[in-house]
Amino acid sequence: MAVAERILIIKPSSLGDIIHTLPLAHALKRCKPQCSIGWVVERAFHSLLSADSAIDAIYPIHIPSTSNPDSSKSAYLAALRATVATLCQLRHTFGRQPYDEVLDLQASFRSGLLALMNPGGRRAGFADARELNTLFQHVRIAVPAAITHALDKNLLFAAHLGCAVKPEDFFLSTSVQAEEEVNTFLQAEGLALTTRLVYMQPAARWQSKHWLVERWARLADRLAHRGLQAVFGGSAGDLPLLEEIGRRMQGPLLIAAGRLSLVAGAALIKRSALYVGVDTGPMHMAALAGRPVVALFGPTHPERVGPYNTRNRVLQARGLDCLCCRKRYCSHQSCMQAITVETVEQAVLELLAKKAENGSASAA
Numbered sequence: 001m002a003v004a005e006r007i008l009i010i011k012p013s014s015l016g017d018i019i020h021t022l023p024l025a026h027a028l029k030r031c032k033p034q035c036s037i038g039w040v041v042e043r044a045f046h047s048l049l050s051a052d053s054a055i056d057a058i059y060p061i062h063i064p065s066t067s068n069p070d071s072s073k074s075a076y077l078a079a080l081r082a083t084v085a086t087l088c089q090l091r092h093t094f095g096r097q098p099y100d101e102v103l104d105l106q107a108s109f110r111s112g113l114l115a116l117m118n119p120g121g122r123r124a125g126f127a128d129a130r131e132l133n134t135l136f137q138h139v140r141i142a143v144p145a146a147i148t149h150a151l152d153k154n155l156l157f158a159a160h161l162g163c164a165v166k167p168e169d170f171f172l173s174t175s176v177q178a179e180e181e182v183n184t185f186l187q188a189e190g191l192a193l194t195t196r197l198v199y200m201q202p203a204a205r206w207q208s209k210h211w212l213v214e215r216w217a218r219l220a221d222r223l224a225h226r227g228l229q230a231v232f233g234g235s236a237g238d239l240p241l242l243e244e245i246g247r248r249m250q251g252p253l254l255i256a257a258g259r260l261s262l263v264a265g266a267a268l269i270k271r272s273a274l275y276v277g278v279d280t281g282p283m284h285m286a287a288l289a290g291r292p293v294v295a296l297f298g299p300t301h302p303e304r305v306g307p308y309n310t311r312n313r314v315l316q317a318r319g320l321d322c323l324c325c326r327k328r329y330c331s332h333q334s335c336m337q338a339i340t341v342e343t344v345e346q347a348v349l350e351l352l353a354k355k356a357e358n359g360s361a362s363a364a
Helices: 015-019 022-031 043-050 073-096 109-116 150-154 156-160 176-188 213-224 236-248 262-271 281-288 341-363
Strands: 006-010 036-042 057-061 101-104 122-126 139-141 197-201 229-232 274-278 293-297 312-316
Touching (some): 006 022, 015 281, 022 156, 057 073, 073 109, 101 109, 139 156, 150 156, 176 262, 197 262, 197 281, 213 341, 274 341, 281 293, 312 341
Parallel strands (some): 197 229
């Protein structure tokens, strides 16, 4: 009897990057139902992978980020200590039952070290990886010039393992418990479970991606007049921004940020009629869940990280030399200020109308 193949995915973060990797895991499990898929991931995202039946083993880690320009020397020391401890733990764990294939999709020096903790096996990574990552790999996956989107790049690993990706590989898993958590949240707010929700995501880690708070407030009020309930997502750290939006609104503010687990947040997105927000993880969750997406883009490239495989409207300024600058901070945010409330509202209405048309056609 042949031994089932064991495949390890190295993709610790971020949320959007993890979402861009899930279709790969789904394709591998569909093509190789007997395989065992493991995943090394930052512990903050453990619950999301736990809800997905394609993932057989999860190895949560936590290495503090040093990407913040204001990081102190102590932050780098903490990251170094956490990295060493993580490497030792993974070496011990994988030594007991190694993986046959290690897919390094993070493409960094650190992820190369993580992959190296699996004794034996075949390591594969991107041929254009940064930070000397290619030195850790047995196989270097070339990225054709025609492929620009991050998700398409990740799917090259499916071809490497002989799997053809299919439409059914694009889905976002949640859980019954997450659905119940959303129901409890809505009922506590006095909303019917049939309320038409628009999931709004104003916050991102990059200040340069933010839209004006008064415009979020006006948009939420205008949609309310059309029978659409805006629900603001995010984390507890986003509450000051969301509360500022609420102070500008005429109607009541509905905040889910900080009140739902990550998986319940995904379930809320799946429950919503549409997503409106900036380029961040929940946007990719909405796209993978098949929700229509209105995405506000400024400093990042929509052709690389835009909403994938779903009905969408990407709203972006035109004629700016600094567009897609990839800067985390900006003093003027001209690209985001050029996006008007009217433009966003029109995109929302067009997508919802298109969704209604498709629904009627399917029923017929």
